[in-house]
Amino acid sequence: MDHEQGHSGMGHRGVSRPQMHNEAADGKAMKMSEKDRMEMLEAHHAQTLWIYWTLVLLGAWLLIFPLTFGYNTGIVQPSGGRQLWLSLQDRIMLMKWSDILSGAALMFFGWRCLRPNRPVSRWICCFIGIWITVAPVLFWSPTAAGYVSDTLVGMLVISLSILIPGMPGMLLYMKMGGTLPLGWTYNPSSWPQRWIMIVTGFLGFVVSRYLAAYQLGYLTAVWDPVFGVSSEQVLNSGMSQSLFVSDAGLGAIAYTFEFLMGFMGSPARWRTMPWMVAFFGILVIPLGLVHIFLVISQPLTVGAWCLFCIAAAAIMLPMIPLEADEVVAMGQHMVQASRRGEKLWDVFWKGGTAATEEDDSRTPDLKHLPDNPAAVTRASVWGMSAPATLILATALGMLVVVLPAWFGLPVKDPISDVFHLCGSLVVVCSVIAMGEVVRAIRWINLALGACIALLPWTMDAQSLTLKICALFAGILIALVSIPKGKITQQYGSWQRFIL
Numbered sequence: 277m278d279h280e281q282g283h284s285g286m287g288h289r290g291v292s293r294p295q296m297h298n299e300a301a302d303g304k305a306m307k308m309s310e311k312d313r314m315e316m317l318e319a320h321h322a323q324t325l326w327i328y329w330t331l332v333l334l335g336a337w338l339l340i341f342p343l344t345f346g347y348n349t350g351i352v353q354p355s356g357g358r359q360l361w362l363s364l365q366d367r368i369m370l371m372k373w374s375d376i377l378s379g380a381a382l383m384f385f386g387w388r389c390l391r392p393n394r395p396v397s398r399w400i401c402c403f404i405g406i407w408i409t410v411a412p413v414l415f416w417s418p419t420a421a422g423y424v425s426d427t428l429v430g431m432l433v434i435s436l437s438i439l440i441p442g443m444p445g446m447l448l449y450m451k452m453g454g455t456l457p458l459g460w461t462y463n464p465s466s467w468p469q470r471w472i473m474i475v476t477g478f479l480g481f482v483v484s485r486y487l488a489a490y491q492l493g494y495l496t497a498v499w500d501p502v503f504g505v506s507s508e509q510v511l512n513s514g515m516s517q518s519l520f521v522s523d524a525g526l527g528a529i530a531y532t533f534e535f536l537m538g539f540m541g542s543p544a545r546w547r548t549m550p551w552m553v554a555f556f557g558i559l560v561i562p563l564g565l566v567h568i569f570l571v572i573s574q575p576l577t578v579g580a581w582c583l584f585c586i587a588a589a590a591i592m593l594p595m596i597p598l599e600a601d602e603v604v605a606m607g608q609h610m611v612q613a614s615r616r617g618e619k620l621w622d623v624f625w626k627g628g629t630a631a632t633e634e635d636d637s638r639t640p641d642l643k644h645l646p647d648n649p650a651a652v653t654r655a656s657v658w659g660m661s662a663p664a665t666l667i668l669a670t671a672l673g674m675l676v677v678v679l680p681a682w683f684g685l686p687v688k689d690p691i692s693d694v695f696h697l698c699g700s701l702v703v704v705c706s707v708i709a710m711g712e713v714v715r716a717i718r719w720i721n722l723a724l725g726a727c728i729a730l731l732p733w734t735m736d737a738q739s740l741t742l743k744i745c746a747l748f749a750g751i752l753i754a755l756v757s758i759p760k761g762k763i764t765q766q767y768g769s770w771q772r773f774i775l
Contacts, residue, residue, distance in 0.1 A: 314393070317393060318393075324440070324441045325390065327389075327437075327440060327441055328386050328387075328390050330432075331389065331436055331437065332382070332383050332386040332387055334382060334386075334433055335378075335382030335384075335386055336379065337379070337429065338376075338378050338379030338382060338408065339379030340379070341375050341425055342372040342376060343376075345422075345425075346372075347368040347372050347417075347422055349419070350419045350420065351418045351419060352419070352420070352492070352493035352494060355490055355493055355508070355512055356516075359517075360416055361520045362415065362416065364418065368418055370411075371411065374411045375408070375422075378404050378408050378411075381404055382401060385400045386401060389401065395444030396444075398437050398438070398441075399437075401433060401437035405431070405437060406434065406533075407430075408433070409430030409434070409532060413488070413521050413522055413528070414521055416521075416522070417492065420489070423492065423494065427528075431532060431536065434536055435539075439536060439540050443540075443541070443549065451548075451627055451629055451630065452630070453544065453547065453629070453630020453632070454544070454630055455542075455543045455544040455636050456632065456634045457547075457631075457768060458608070458612065458631040458632050458768050458769075459766060459767065459769065460768055461766045462636060462639060462765055463543060463636035463639060464602040464659060465542075465545045465546045465602055466543050466636060466639040467543060467641075467642040468639055468640065468652050469598075469602070469655070470539075471645075472598060473595060473598055474539065476535075476592075476595050477531050479591050480531040480592060480595075481531035481535060484527035487527070487585065487588070488522050488524040488528045490508075490511060491512075491516070491525065492522055492525065498511065498584065503580065503582065506581050506582060507582040507584065507585070509580040510574050510578050510581070510582035511585075513574075513580075514577075515570075515573070515574075515577050527588060530559060530563060534560060534595070537559070538556075540556075544630075546602055546609060547609040547630060550624050550627065550628075551624050551625050553602055553603060553606040556602075557599055560592075560596060560599040561600065565596070565704075567588070567589060567592055571588070571589040572697060572704075575687050575692070576693045576696060576697060579687045579688035581687075597660055598657075600711045608768060608769060608770060609631070610623060612631045613628040616629065640655055659713065660711050661712060661763070661764050663760075663762060664761075666706045666709055666710055666756075666757075668756045669721055672753050672756070673700065673703035673753065674703060675699070676695050676699030676728055676749050676753075677696055677703070679695050679742065680692035680696070691735050694727065694731050694732065695746070698728045699728070702724050702728075702753055705720045706721065706757075712763050712767070713773075715760055715763070715774050716773065719757065721754065721757035722754045724750075725749075725754030725757065726750060728753065729750025729751055729754075730750070731746075732747075760774070
């Protein structure tokens with residue numbers, strides 16, 4: 277969507293078509309008139325016309341689905357005998373009319389998209405895709421077929437309306453520039469940086485959808501080779517049922533948007549699409565932390581563990597530091613634009629003037645992954661480093677978590693709660709701090725280490741050995757969290773915040 281780096285990775289997608297790239301390469305794009313831009317938009321639209329016909333066909337599929345397969349056969353009830361906010365008849369009616377009305381609307385607006393420069397219609401198609409992704413969870417789809425159909429069609433509609441053709445109308449206002457943030461040594465929006473996020477997001481989707489299938493009633497049991505029936509206790513717990521929708525289903529929705537948004541935008545999206553990077557960052561960072569904390573709280577509130585819940589949280593955890601650098605680059609761009617006198621509202625939604633014309637020449641092309649996986653993988657994790665101190669802090673946090681089991685303490689015990697909560701938080705903070713732009717997060721481990729070392733001595737712990745182990749573990753966690761460790765990359769004006 278702008279002058280892409282020579283190593284575009286995933287190819288020229290959306291409005292970053294070959295003709296756009298060639299124009300930018302020789303500087304002509306900088307001189308394009310409104311007429312030139314409109315001609316380019318129409319040429320791009322002609323190349324992607326098949327997309328809008330497909331949207332019409334997907335709308336037809338949605339419209340006839342409840343008339344063909346229906347929501348009255350193969351009905352299941354949610355797990356754990358939970359009480360829903362809708363009756364069965366309401367669930368059937370709402371899913372049926374959601375499909376029919378969404379299908380009709382998608383056909384109408386997909387048809388409108390057959391004409392160029394109709395961004396509103398394309399955005400409406402995208403929101404229809406979002407809605408039909410959410411509807412089966414919101415309305416507790418009474419059939420597995422309805423859940424599968426809506427979620428798959430929803431992903432296709434989002435991809436076809438926004439991801440593949442590019443952001444609507446962007447050709448008319450986008451600004452050219454480099455892909456390397458000012459003062460940085462790598463591009464946090466490059467395709468090698470994003471492919472890991474896409475893969476981990478998809479894995480999280482698969483795990484969460486499996487758990488959602490149980491809560492929604494499509495599976496009668498959850499396989500857990502480690503904790504056995506404890507998984508079902510967690511998934512049917514009062515904490516889980518406190519929400520009016522399936523919490524695993526919400527997780528599947530979040531992961532759906534995360535791995536799809538990984539595809540969105542060019543390698544300079546940190547400056548061309550600040551709004552998208554901001555929303556992606558919200559999905560991954562604050563909402564990811566909430567997800568992780570809910571999993572950590574399972575032994576405290578339920579007194580049981582769930583293997584696949586832990587797996588979903590473990591998948592989310594490295595995504596936070598992997599995404600943090602892109603959010604920082606976007607924030608720097610917004611600050612620089614403000615200092616130049618540009619309107620932040622316009623910059624947030626439309627990008628802004630590039631602070632540099634420099635491209636990221638270090639990052640290898642993603643297409644070389646099969647031939648040179650080591651080089652591409654190294655570039656994928658630029659911005660993350662794992663000093664021995666943080667690795668040791670992570671290991672010590674895991675040790676603290678299992679200490680109660682080693683000493684035969686029950687899961688629901690005040691001392692066990694201290695170890696489970698503080699140890700898990702040490703692991704979370706240590707892994708997040710492996711992201712160099714958020715290395716300062718490790719300082720939280722000093723407080724956590726103090727809690728681990730001191731709290732057992734104030735509680736009714738029968739084992740002196742347990743108290744001594746906690747004392748040494750807490751002190752070690754605090755000590756190894758003090759060194760910053762080596763910072764391998766440069767981050768422009770953010771460098772001074774890496775403490």
